[in-house]
Amino acid sequence: MDGSGDVGVSAAADLLAFADAALQRDNETVSKSRRAVVTVLGEAAMLDAAAVIGGFDGITRIADATGIPLEPAKAEQTAGFRITLGIDRFQREKT
Amino acid sequence: MAIAAETRSAGNCRLCADRRNALSPATIAGAHDSAGALPPAPVETIHRIATDSGRLGESWFHRLLADGLTDTRYVELVSVVASVVAVDTFRYAAGLAPWDLPVPQPGAPTFRRPVGAKRGLGWLATMAPEDRTRDDPDLYGDEPGPRRRTGANIHRALSLVPDAMLHWWDMFEVMYQTSAQMRDFSREPRAVTHAEMEMLAARVAALNRCEY
Numbered sequence: 461m462d463g464s465g466d467v468g469v470s471a472a473a474d475l476l477a478f479a480d481a482a483l484q485r486d487n488e489t490v491s492k493s494r495r496a497v498v499t500v501l502g503e504a505a506m507l508d509a510a511a512v513i514g515g516f517d518g519i520t521r522i523a524d525a526t527g528i529p530l531e532p533a534k535a536e537q538t539a540g541f542r543i544t545l546g547i548d549r550f551q552r553e554k555t
Numbered sequence: 556m557a558i559a560a561e562t563r564s565a566g567n568c569r570l571c572a573d574r575r576n577a578l579s580p581a582t583i584a585g586a587h588d589s590a591g592a593l594p595p596a597p598v599e600t601i602h603r604i605a606t607d608s609g610r611l612g613e614s615w616f617h618r619l620l621a622d623g624l625t626d627t628r629y630v631e632l633v634s635v636v637a638s639v640v641a642v643d644t645f646r647y648a649a650g651l652a653p654w655d656l657p658v659p660q661p662g663a664p665t666f667r668r669p670v671g672a673k674r675g676l677g678w679l680a681t682m683a684p685e686d687r688t689r690d691d692p693d694l695y696g697d698e699p700g701p702r703r704r705t706g707a708n709i710h711r712a713l714s715l716v717p718d719a720m721l722h723w724w725d726m727f728e729v730m731y732q733t734s735a736q737m738r739d740f741s742r743e744p745r746a747v748t749h750a751e752m753e754m755l756a757a758r759v760a761a762l763n764r765c766e767y
Contacts, residue, residue: 469750479758482648485566494650504746507649512752514645515730516759518637519709522723523767524608525633526712527616527678530767550766554612555581 471500478506479513556659557592558601558632562639563653564590565605575607596622597632604636609764616678626679627668627716634719638726645730665718667692672715681711692717705734709767731756 469475474496481490497506522528530538542548565571568588574580580603589598600619603611619629643653671686684695684706692698694714695706698721704710713720731737731752736744743749760767 467754469754471751472754475751475755476758478648479755480762482644483759483762485647490648494648502746508745508747509751509755510645510648511730512747512755513648513759514641515727516756517644517763518641519727520760520763520765521604521608521637521640522633522712523709524611524765525604527613528708528712528767529677531708547766550609550764553610553764555579555610555615
């Protein structure tokens with residue numbers, strides 16, 4: 461993922477780079493992206509962003525390790541963009 | 556604490572790195588780089604959840620049960636792995652050193668299993684808010700309360716072990732936001748906005764190949 465594309469969030473590129481670096485455990489890149497988020501949004505926002513990244517790194521383990529399905533209403537609402545984004549392929553990769 | 560330590564070992568495990576890069580993890584054999592306190596079966600379980608959870612399937616889970624792991628022990632294990640991953644990733648992202656693992660305290664497990672737990676959602680029995688019996692805690696509202704959780708599928712995922720569920724959600728809502736905050740677009744409870752939080756959440760889920 462390259463972080464390109466307009467998602468309607470002003471600091472999207474910096475925040476996405478921060479998330480990518482945190483999950484990749486890349487020390488140099490995470491330091492650089494952390495500084496960028498602090499510069500653009502401030503230190504409190506960097507800490508809150510780090511907390512969201514950490515929280516969702518954990519909760520995805522719970523969802524995947526328990527086989528919890530998407531609620532039918534959510535699945536229906538998101539069917540189109542799940543295909544567009546390739547999210548449906550994740551199911552086929554399970555072993 | 557052994558599960559927590561093993562979760563950290565998974566991050567430096569060569570076998571896990573090779574499997575994560577393989578087309579199928581089943582094609583790569585070998586031994587995990589382990590902290591050494593647990594037998595091979597739980598080590599394999601912890602490492603897969605910690606490093607490649609997006610490719611876990613139900614047949615993998617049923618093999619664990621066939622090998623003797625109980626459903627409640629599995630739920631507790633998932634809860635501990637997820638908690639360690641969450642805290643460690645937060646501290647790494649924020650530029651903070653990892654916390655030392657705490658010293659285990661004396662005490663007995665509650666062995667509390669909700670009477671109203673049923674199969675039918677995901678791989679494990681879970682307790683929906685409407686299935687709660689008089690003998691079950693109100694995991695979504697008043698235990699220890701007030702919580703006002705909606706009972707979404709993800710809320711129910713760990714409900715077979717109430718303490719595991721409560722420990723996770725009490726921590727997660729501090730890192731993210733509560734159900735009520737999530738739906739209140741008139742207020743921003745954090746220094747990042749709702750939109751920024753959801754964008755980050757979606758990115759992390761995609762990187763972890765999480766369908767939910």
